[in-house]
Amino acid sequence: NAGVMQNPRHLVRRRGQEARLRCSPMKGHSHVYWYRQLPEEGLKFMVYLQKENIIDESGMPKERFSAEFPKEGPSILRIQQVVRGDSAAYFCASSISVVTDHEQFFGPGTRLTVL
């Protein structure tokens, strides 16, 4: 059973371009979470999704950022018109159900560098 997969592992974009980060949850997991780790800071929650639904996006910036988890395919975190401050490691996690005592399993992360 493969773990949580994220791609690309490293992404370089110039200011103003779009960044698309993909996350494939573990098999059987229908809940996906995105976290961001800025340099010298802890991981911060961004968004929680179930298939085709955004459950909680309270940690996601209101502009330029969007997330989806379609019925088929991976979850996508999309950052439009990237700025240097978006440079960070973006981690995806998945869990098996909505029951909160289930563990979240993390992917290896995507390291975004904005030039």
Add this chain to the structure above:
Amino acid sequence: KQEVTQIPAALSVPEGENLVLNCSFTDSAIYNLQWFRQDPGKGLTSLLLIQSSQREQTSGRLNASLDKSSGRSTLYIAASQPGDSATYLCAVTGANSKLTFGKGITLSVRP
């Protein structure tokens, strides 16, 4: 708003020492607490998960305890090794399913 604190931010110990990493949280209404390990430039490896109804969990040389009422957890590492050098993160799960992380403790074990 939940806040998770890990102090100190960095720790250096000689090989073989037993050590304790501390974590505190402000809101005791948690569902579970997890300890993670993160190596430089890498992802997170889950070490131990303690449900809110549990007091401790053990895995090999690691033992984690949870005192929910006082908002504290400790990660005990026995007989530390250079390979234990990494950043250790503590995180709690609240009612909204989000993990709130501390900033981590960067551990260096000297040979």
